[in-house]
Amino acid sequence: MKQKITTVGILGGGQLGRMSALAGARLGLKSHIYCPEPDCPASQVTDLTTISDYNNEDALKKFADSVDVITYEFENIPLETVDFLAKFKPVYPSRKLLEISQDRLKEKSFLNSIGIETARWAACNSPNDITQTLMSWQTSKCILKTTRFGYDGKGQLKHDDKKSTSESFLALGNQTLIIEEIIDFELESSVIVARDTLGKISIFPPTVNNHKNHILSESIAPARLDTDIIRNAMSMASALAEAVDLVGVLALELFITKDGKLIANEIAPRTHNSGHWTMDGCNVSQFEQHMRAVSGLPVLNPVQHSAVTMINLIGDDVLKLPEYLAMDNACVHLYGKAEARE
Numbered sequence: 001m002k003q004k005i006t007t008v009g010i011l012g013g014g015q016l017g018r019m020s021a022l023a024g025a026r027l028g029l030k031s032h033i034y035c036p037e038p039d040c041p042a043s044q045v046t047d048l049t050t051i052s053d054y055n056n057e058d059a060l061k062k063f064a065d066s067v068d069v070i071t072y073e074f075e076n077i078p079l080e081t082v083d084f085l086a087k088f089k090p091v092y093p094s095r096k097l098l099e100i101s102q103d104r105l106k107e108k109s110f111l112n113s114i115g116i117e118t119a120r121w122a123a124c125n126s127p128n129d130i131t132q133t134l135m136s137w138q139t140s141k142c143i144l145k146t147t148r149f150g151y152d153g154k155g156q157l158k159h160d161d162k163k164s165t166s167e168s169f170l171a172l173g174n175q176t177l178i179i180e181e182i183i184d185f186e187l188e189s190s191v192i193v194a195r196d197t198l199g200k201i202s203i204f205p206p207t208v209n210n211h212k213n214h215i216l217s218e219s220i221a222p223a224r225l226d227t228d229i230i231r232n233a234m235s236m237a238s239a240l241a242e243a244v245d246l247v248g249v250l251a252l253e254l255f256i257t258k259d260g261k262l263i264a265n266e267i268a269p270r271t272h273n274s275g276h277w278t279m280d281g282c283n284v285s286q287f288e289q290h291m292r293a294v295s296g297l298p299v300l301n302p303v304q305h306s307a308v309t310m311i312n313l314i315g316d317d318v319l320k321l322p323e324y325l326a327m328d329n330a331c332v333h334l335y336g337k338a339e340a341r342e
Contacts, residue, residue, distance in 0.1 A: 004068075009063055011077050011081070011085075012072055014040065017042035023288040035051060036052065041335050061088065074270060093248040096245070101267045104148070111240075119255075124169070130179060143180040145178050188208070189207060190209055190251050191254065192272055196293045222304060236254075279333065
C-alpha cells in the first residue's frame with residue numbers, strides 16, 4: 001500500500017513557499033520549511049522550520065527524515081542539495097527541470113529542442129562573440145544576460161554598436177553570457193501548468209502581464225487575447241510539462257508579437273507571481289495544484305469564476321494598503337516580508 005503523504009518539505013522560505021504551505025493546510029498537509037534565513041515569510045505560517053544552509057548535510061538529512069516528500073519554491077536551490085535529499089525522499093519537480101531553468105543556455109536549447117520558439121540566442125565567452133553575433137544577425141543591438149542567477153532585470157543589459165563590447169562583457173562579470181535577440185513584442189504573457197503523479201495535466205488560462213522596473217506589477221485574467229493565441233500558449237505549456245515529466249507546477253513566460261506569434265522567454269520551475277490571481281479567481285489555486293501534485297493527489301480542472309486584476313505592491317505602492325483593505329472587491333495577500341522591494 002502506498003504511504004500517505006502528510007508532511008511536505010519546502011526548500012526556500014519566500015512568499016511562494018508561504019502560499020503553498022497555506023494551500024497545503026487546507027488539504028490537511030503539514031509543511032516543513034527549510035531556509036537559511038530566520039523569520040522568512042513561509043516560516044510564519046507553519047511551526048515546522050529548519051534554519052540552515054543548503055550545504056549542511058546533517059541538517060538536510062534531519063529535514064528529509066521529518067517529511068514525506070520534498071519540493072522547492074525558487075529555482076536557485078543548489079543541484080547538489082537536491083541530489084543529496086533525493087537519496088532519502090522524492091523531490092518534485094525533477095532535478096532535470098531545475099537544472100534546465102538554472103542556466104539560460106540550457107533553457108533556450110531545451111525549449112528549441114521540443115519545438116518551442118525563442119528569441120535568437122548565442123553563447124558568449126568573449127567580447128568578440130558579441131561582435132560576430134551582431135554581424136551574423138545583421139542587427140546593431142541585443143540583450144546580454146548572465147546565464148545564471150538573473151531575475152527581475154538583474155544580470156542583464158542592452159548592448160548596441162555604439163558601446164564597447166569589452167565594457168558590456170566586463171559589466172556582467174567577465175563570465176559566460178547569453179546573447180539574445182531583442183523582440184519587438186506587443187504583450188507579455190505567462191501560462192501556468194500543473195501535472196500530477198499520474199500524468200494528468202491541468203492548465204490555467206494565460207494572463208497578460210505588465211511590469212514596472214522589470215518587476216511584475218500587474219496580471220490580468222482573463223487575458224483579452226485571440227483564441228488561437230490562448231490555445232497555442234496552453235499547448236506550449238502542456239508540451240513543456242510532458243517533456244520534463246513534470247510533477248508540480250511550472251510557468252512559461254511568453255512574448256506576444258504584433259502579428260500574434262508566441263516567443264518563449266523563460267521557464268519558472270515553480271509557482272509564479274503571475275498566478276496569484278488564481279487564489280481568488282478560480283475554484284483551485286496554483287498553490288493548491290502544486291501541493292496536490294507533489295503529495296500524490298490529483299490536480300483539478302481549473303474553472304475561473306471571477307475576472308481578476310492582480311496588483312503587486314512594489315516599493316511605495318504598499319502605502320496604498322489601507323485603501324485596498326477597505327475595498328469590498330479586493331482580496332489582500334501580504335507576503336510577510338520585513339521590507340518592501342523597490
